[in-house]
Amino acid sequence: MTEVKKNYEDLEALFKPRSIAVLGVSENKYKIGYLQVKALLDGKFTGDIYPIHPSASEIAGLTCYPTLQDVPYDIDLVIFCVSANRVEAGIEACVEKKVKAAIIFAAGFSETSKEGIELQTRLTEVARENGIRIVGPNCVGLVNVSNGLIGTFSPAILTVPTDGQKGVGYVSQSGAFGVLTYMAAAQNGVSFNYFVSTGNEMESEFSDFAEYMIHDPNTNIISGYLEGAKNPEKLKSLAKEALDRNKPIIIMKTGRSTAGSRAAVSHTGSLAGSDKIYDAFFKQAGIVRADDYEDIISFSKLFQKDKLPTGKNTVIITSSGGRGINEADRCEAYGLNIIPLSSKTTSEIKRNVPSFASVSNPIDLTAAASVTNPELFLAPLKALVEDPEVDNIVFTEFSHSWTAESPLLQEFIKICNCSDKYVCITTFTLDGMSYPPATEELVINGIAVVPSHLNPIRGLSKLVEYGQYYRENQKNNETTDVESDKKYDVESLLTPGATLSEAQASEVLERYQIPTTTRMIAKTAEEAVEYANNIGYPVVLKVDSPDIPHKSEADAIRLNLTNDAEVKQAFHQIIANASHYKQNASINGVSIQEMLADGVEIIIGAHNDAVFGPVVMVGLGGIFVEIYKDISFRVAPILRKDALEMIDELKGKDILKGARGKAALDVDAIVDVLLKVSALVTDYKDSIEELDINPLIVYENGVKAADAMLVVKNKTDLIATIRG
């Protein structure tokens, strides 16, 4: 397949065509060919429209042409309102006419049959060779509200208001859900400036459209609905560009419940659900993950380019105790901190509010504030903007008597704008009562008003997350050496299709400078005793076999042996148990190892994800890894900050800090192993399928890999990797 370097500027012909031809136009007012022309007219498209119809001379007041070639003008965009079997001829006509872009609605391509896949592949070739940018097929099209390009037959798009907040682009891998979100956003005051339903992503895919929007001066937020990323690497580098420009990317990724069905030998493989990897990827890339479609709307309303939340510390100001507690509960549920107020702030507020007000967090000014004494809203605000502990100030109600001109409102706005505190208003949703009269004035001045049905607190927590990404990106210049050559040569150890024994896997680790135990492989009981004496008592004996990755299950491991007799006996037992556990298992011998001192057990692993390639994992606590799934992932290669974040995400991280007066453990050494594992699985991403270091024992000084396993891809996997 011809690989063409895509240029986002070419998408201009899709989003801002000077002229559009519509293929498959019909005189029947219920056919999409008619609906599409009507939508362009109703949307007041600012360019020329050429309906293509074999015989009609005029449709909906527009001059028709029998074919594309008959149009005497240049055509930028062709909208295909024809069925799948007529698309190929249409694309050929586009080539001849030097059309720059096309929207194809028809289903019946790669999603249906082998023939459909072949057709789609052929069309993609033709499009790429001729530089035609395509949305679809199997999609509902594209909208640009600024030029009236309603490039979709879906009449519902035109029923919603278009006077809401602009500057939010939206890319959707679901047509219907995309349209629903578009409409819901519009009804709630956010009019997406671009809407794209990507369909089968034949020629252009999700990240191509995101790239266009990132470079579009009128787009401030890039949002989307994603079922699966086709090009995560591109998405990641785009996300970095977006952060550099302070343009948040917020994506609703669905399919959380899709269980990883791939059979896996390692713990890492079995613990990695694709959803967790997406979570990790989004964090690494600095992409905000929307939990549901409301988050896109509330985030868009809350985002202020020049004032991002500085942290999670949140104070709630309410005029109803119940509303305040409710909102505080939501804050804690979504990871914001409801901080106790300092005594200075408390006394400052108390001096300026009546005694019946409750001055803790939430600050309850009682109904007086919203009914008779709106000036009460100002007193706590004045004190809170002076409090260095406070990041966010949330009003759950607002005065309904203040209008744009009210001096008190203007004072309120002035206080907000002279402060770096993030201030917003989250109202209770009631028909006709959700927005206070001063809403427009507040919004113009950068103070969002978001009613409860849009889940504003969850939206705020997403904004806080974005603020962290933004600041992190500003200060962080760490990069990975992605294109590094293979740092150490382990090629000869990676037999295709093999599951390496502990000894073999440990050798791979050693070459990457990861500390492992001292060990020797004994073939006989006598060798075992000799090696045990060489290593020094106490020792551990384990079967060494690529066919027995889970040695405890086979009862083929003996710990803390202190003399020759015990070693001899253990050797025989292990050989017997291993053979009994798996007949015909290939047994290299028994590994004699130093008995490691007690430490905290963690697991470090990696596996090759179908979408993201090599992925690194860290988990805590021996047998508890499987029970509590206290694990964290990142897509390799990782940075030092990623490794630190991975450890920080562990629920049980406090164990590493040294509980009950014990000394802290060597977190640097864990980070070091994570970075080395990341380098290893990145260098050998075409060979390594799965890797477990389990346990890695962590001490006050240093770590040691007490056991390891490694699965090498087999040849067919390798070929699949190259093809994919």
Next chain:
Amino acid sequence: MTEVKKNYEDLEALFKPRSIAVLGVSENKYKIGYLQVKALLDGKFTGDIYPIHPSASEIAGLTCYPTLQDVPYDIDLVIFCVSANRVEAGIEACVEKKVKAAIIFAAGFSETSKEGIELQTRLTEVARENGIRIVGPNCVGLVNVSNGLIGTFSPAILTVPTDGQKGVGYVSQSGAFGVLTYMAAAQNGVSFNYFVSTGNEMESEFSDFAEYMIHDPNTNIISGYLEGAKNPEKLKSLAKEALDRNKPIIIMKTGRSTAGSRAAVSHTGSLAGSDKIYDAFFKQAGIVRADDYEDIISFSKLFQKDKLPTGKNTVIITSSGGRGINEADRCEAYGLNIIPLSSKTTSEIKRNVPSFASVSNPIDLTAAASVTNPELFLAPLKALVEDPEVDNIVFTEFSHSWTAESPLLQEFIKICNCSDKYVCITTFTLDGMSYPPATEELVINGIAVVPSHLNPIRGLSKLVEYGQYYRENQKNNETTDVESDKKYDVESLLTPGATLSEAQASEVLERYQIPTTTRMIAKTAEEAVEYANNIGYPVVLKVDSPDIPHKSEADAIRLNLTNDAEVKQAFHQIIANASHYKQNASINGVSIQEMLADGVEIIIGAHNDAVFGPVVMVGLGGIFVEIYKDISFRVAPILRKDALEMIDELKGKDILKGARGKAALDVDAIVDVLLKVSALVTDYKDSIEELDINPLIVYENGVKAADAMLVVKNKTDLIATIRG
């Protein structure tokens, strides 16, 4: 304080008065005294209304009377529109006039000052002596939509529709939030038949009103907003009555984020946040906990008295792939199972839908179903009602072409009604498009239609939970012997104010037949050696001191000692370390104990909660208890089923099942200890403050308490308990 047995039937005078007098009526149309009279008139109150005004002869067209005594008729209810300082005289007038009930709006009582508390206490005495039932003070009043009793000055109550679903009562500990919820419910099609804002709960409290509603034939669901339960025991017995009548109680309990600030010595005490205890209490009582106010509305819409969900297995039928995946994600987030379809069901559906439909779960019929071929909705329904694995069938969209008379709709309804499957429709919220035209017909026939902004999937998961409570209550006749005498005498061991040493605490456990280790207290190294030989090697040595509850922290514990020399050395070290750790610690000696075999470590504990009294806890995993907080609570006394549920709630419960081919552990023995601990802390609830058995070691057969601590209340606590 006079304790009067309250009779819910007396509340009839509050909810269904034949006549109402309004105190503090004003001619000023902005005063609440006027607003209240107007609200009764606008609400079309069906009884008589007597405004009380010192001079006016008529207000709002009603005859006024100078005082209550001047009213020549009986008065059932008096509504106080006067300030706090005029309430006492008003109550005295009520007594004289033999008034049966009162609503008091005024603030300025127990919530403000010592004087307020005293005033409230006096008024409560008078009310109880004279059988006057009271709502408030410090509340927004009471509404009964069936007789037009708008017993509140809040004019907003009258602005919402009253034609929605009836049969839902609502009791609120927050006035403003209660009114907001009342209005939101009404705007979303649920008109609460009763609304009570309980205020300071001076004479009647939350559960009194709930009791009235449970016995009201027109109320099917009792809902509420709770900040703190005053009478949890009553609420629990009411909940049982409600379950017997199949009337769900659904309560939104806020204040999840309130950290337990009480200092605690035991792990159990420090791990018990009041919110977790509320969770446990609700489960024990069979009360559904609403996460937010939408849950009350969606639950009310979803509840069908004669068809409860039979389980969590849910199938989604959609006409938009994106919507289907989104709803499936929500199901898994809220604990419902998106089950794979059986091959029989799959092939049955496939025979009846076009090939482009996706027949997995979610079943995606594509836009064809909602646009051109609504009959497609029937095919999967027919197959799913025959599938014994399926409990719930959720349609995310519905035909907009079917009306009440459509034969296909009637067939749809018939299939639903002939099946025990729970069927509902959850639509996407868009203005004017959330409800399909056939909604009314569907709802009449027991098929709820709930749009997405009411979070219907969370509501459904709450309904599934209620179904479990209901079935459990039907089959379960287990009761606890709550009033049991003290089963075993441990009185002499419970020194007020003491923290018992391990040996002392273990003796308490032993008397309650809880297995503990064999142990003897040695005062000298020689005794230690002697006892070790009596018990048999290996042994454990631990300091025995009430002043050193955390022995590892003091390094005053030695495990696995195998000979006399080790014991002697350990004895001296322990004494030295303990004395060094805490100077002047009272040391009883060193406890010599059998060294227990390895097993799974759990913790069982109890503490005395300020609201609920004794509470029992179980947790998993030695040091991991604190890290992962994998714990479960129940209010004592517990039933066997509660103990089993507690264990079942542990995330790591699989460890007890015997991982990796190991034999299952003795869960019965854990249950047995939980029941004995429950009996102990119930019997001695006036003495025992905290109890930890940590660890309790669990084996294939039996359990053993390896360590224990117990904190006894001191005298002042005891007095507080008696007073409280």
